[in-house]
Amino acid sequence: MAHGQHPETLLHAAGWVAHAPESASVATDGALELAYRVSPLSGIPPRVEGRRRDRDVPADAVGEAYQRVAAYALVLSREGVLLTEFTAQTHVAGEWGLPGGGLEAGETPVDGVLREVWEETGQQIVLGELIAIQSSHWVGRAPSRVIEDFHAIRIVYRAVCPDPTEPVIHDVGGTTGDARWVPLDRVQDLPLTRSWQEFEALVGGGPTPP
Secondary structure, eight states, X not given: OOTTXXXXXXXXXXXXXXXXXXXXXXXXXSOEEEEEEEEXXXXXXXXXXXXXXXXXXXXXXXXXXXEEEEEEEEEEETTEEEEEEEOTTSSSTTOEEOSEEEOOTTOOHHHHHHHHHHHHHOOOOEEEEEEEEEEEEEEEEOTTXXXXXXXXXXXXXXXXXXXXXXXXXXSTTSSEEEEEEEOGGGGGGSOBOGGGTTHHHHHTTOOXXX
């Protein structure tokens, strides 16, 4: 993918329509490999969201290109869905989203999401299928106030927690300020980040919580 390019846009250019992501892995050379279920493209390719720009960033500002690959989990249990609150170390302080975070060097998405969920919430989870791959591209300010041309790729898995406990943040001082089990009918009471406002669509068709 080119910087800022959605993987589905790359498939459109090759003559395919992406229906659902099938897998995400890391090759021996460190490259991220994404597999989709596809069919031949006919007609006009779907519209893809362009690059956004934060309001406080001048129109002529370019920003340093930065790409971040992260893995997240939509975790369900008898207590509800597992959500985390972002700290001031992010640009969405006080907003909520799914547990997860950036992959470390050489780390697979599966290993990364299991590690992140434990660090941010202290929960042991069982991963299910890959349910979404999000791609966002915008020019904005990092928490350090440096202007970045930021490309985020988010790999989202469905998961269950057979034995939910009171969330504990092990990565103290990081990007997670709070973690909670939230009943599904109370999720909209929290300010979700722009990235996770499609939450209801992700939950739809999921497994019955144990």
